[in-house]
Amino acid sequence: MSSALIYAEDWEHIPELLSTSAALGLSPLIIFSHRDLIDIKVAAKNGASEIITHRLEPIPTYISRLLVQVISERQPRIILGEAKKNVREIFGRAAQRMGKACVNNCNNIDIAEGIVRIIRPILGGGYNGIQELIGSPVFVTIRPEAFKKYPVKSVEEPLITEIDLKLKRDSIKLVDKKTTKRSEVDLSLAKVIVGVGRGFRNKEDLKLAEELAELLNGVIGCSRPISSDLKWLPEDRHIGLSGKWIRSRLYIAVGISGQIQHVVGIKNAETVIAINNDPDAPIHKESDYSIIADLYEFLPVLIKKLRESKLRSIYG
Ligand SMILES: Cc1cc2nc3c(=O)[nH]c(=O)nc-3n(C[C@H](O)[C@H](O)[C@H](O)COP(=O)(O)OP(=O)(O)OC[C@H]3O[C@@H](n4cnc5c(N)ncnc54)[C@H](O)[C@@H]3O)c2cc1C
Structure with missing residues (x-):
């Protein structure tokens, strides 16, 4: 079976991303996330068989390189993430490095006869475009409308694998962090x-x-x-x-x-x-x-x- 690699920028929608991947017929389900964010119970309950963790600073250049490293080793069919600014950037960078398809802000996703098909707003949101993504793997970020409910089988204990970037990381340094003002309302x-x-x-x-x-x-x-x-x-x-x-x-x-x-x-x-x-x-x-x-x-x-x-x- 083809696996799904789920990129977790935060863990708010991890259950939905896992059930969406399972609904697409993908297995095993692997999560890629920063070590400090992981919630093993949530991952196990929602069917993730493995969590690949890293300790990189939040710099898309490095995270996308590490993602490419993970993809080359695990060969997932799809890399799936929530349609958020950072995720879109990381996916775009990684896909460009690998020469693979990357689509963002999808409001529907399916796999039919082995082809990933998505629907997403195009031309400034005036229309919905249906796109078939050629090749494998493909990078997809989805909006909450695309989340699918699927009865996942829980896992006793997901395997935790910690990895680090094999390449040098001296081109960009994190000098400061400023958090954006968020409201309490979703x-x-x-x-x-x-x-x-x-x-x-x-x-x-x-x-x-x-x-x-x-x-x-x-x-x-x-x-x-x-x-x-x-x-x-x-x-x-x-x-x-x-x-x-x-x-x-x-x-x-x-x-x-x-x-x-x-x-x-x-x-x-x-x-x-x-x-x-x-x-x-x-x-x-x-x-x-x-x-x-x-x-x-x-x-x-x-x-x-x-x-x-x-x-x-x-x-x-
Ligand atoms: C790539 C891109 C992405 C974008 N994404 C978004 C997006 O996600 N969300 C978004 O909102 N915009 C987005 N925009 C901007 C969008 O194109 C519009 O410019 C924006 O929505 C206009 O905001 P507005 O309706 O508040 O202002 P305006 O267009 O200036 O409209 C103000 C309205 O208020 C009315 N009005 C004025 N005074 C009064 C009054 N006293 N009483 C009652 N009515 C009054 C006027 O008649 C007018 O219709 C995007 C633009 C681009 C290029």
């Missing part, structure tokens, strides 16, 4: 999200959206300019092609125009409400309910009405 799990966009004139005005979110037992998300350019919210709050893909029951887009890069991330929200003062804003075409109004006039009234009424979120 948008991809939130049931109610109020999204804020450039229609807000000042950071302080986001209080209006926060208040609305609180009344609805929800959380705040945003368009990319709000987090990446204006830095009003942490990076992990931005929704869309290059951010989180949400699956909330309710999404209220306030002062967001609805460019395709944003909209692709809200396609799986159950109900979308847009609040925008421009009747021609594309977000209205993507929403179930459109409110054409100035957010500065509309939100205070909505908040007041919600406070006065006993009505609270039906979404828990």
Whole structure:
């Protein structure tokens, strides 16, 4: 049988990556991870037969070289990882070194007649592309939508193998580490999200959206300019092609125009409400309910009405 090598940047979604690999008919399942991160119980419970560990500093150049070393020894069919910035970089580097196929941000993956087939957003998220990956191994990063549930057989005790880079590592040195500011909220799990966009004139005005979110037992998300350019919210709050893909029951887009890069991330929200003062804003075409109004006039009234009424979120 063909094996899967699962790259673990962190261990949050290791169970899902293992069950996805098993659902593809791959076995044995091997995890490649930093020594300090490994959780043997989780690996065993979810069917990993081996954990290959390393102690490299978090420098993609070195990790990708070590990954190539591991792949050459173990010959997996697929190298699978979560679609995260660092993972994408490491996979891209390793695939380039090996001259193999590498695709990122897949929202579906299958193997049919020995060929790996993936679906992923293309052309700025406006379309879904179906691609067949020729050759072996192939590198694939997947989004949570691609996770497959599969009853895995637990393992008593995975084998632990520690390895080190055989090559010299003097070209790059780690001089400092700065952690990015993360919020405590995982948008991809939130049931109610109020999204804020450039229609807000000042950071302080986001209080209006926060208040609305609180009344609805929800959380705040945003368009990319709000987090990446204006830095009003942490990076992990931005929704869309290059951010989180949400699956909330309710999404209220306030002062967001609805460019395709944003909209692709809200396609799986159950109900979308847009609040925008421009009747021609594309977000209205993507929403179930459109409110054409100035957010500065509309939100205070909505908040007041919600406070006065006993009505609270039906979404828990
Ligand atoms: C490669 C790439 C990846 C990208 N990835 C993402 C991504 O993942 N997520 C993302 O969001 N963007 C992404 N973008 C950026 C995207 O193209 C848009 O620029 C961005 O989504 C626009 O943000 P916005 O809607 O907040 O701002 P704008 O487009 O400026 O829209 C602001 C809206 O607010 C409305 N408005 C203004 N004042 C008021 C008011 N008082 N009351 C009510 N409404 C008002 C306006 O009518 C307008 O429609 C990406 C771009 C590129 C090139």
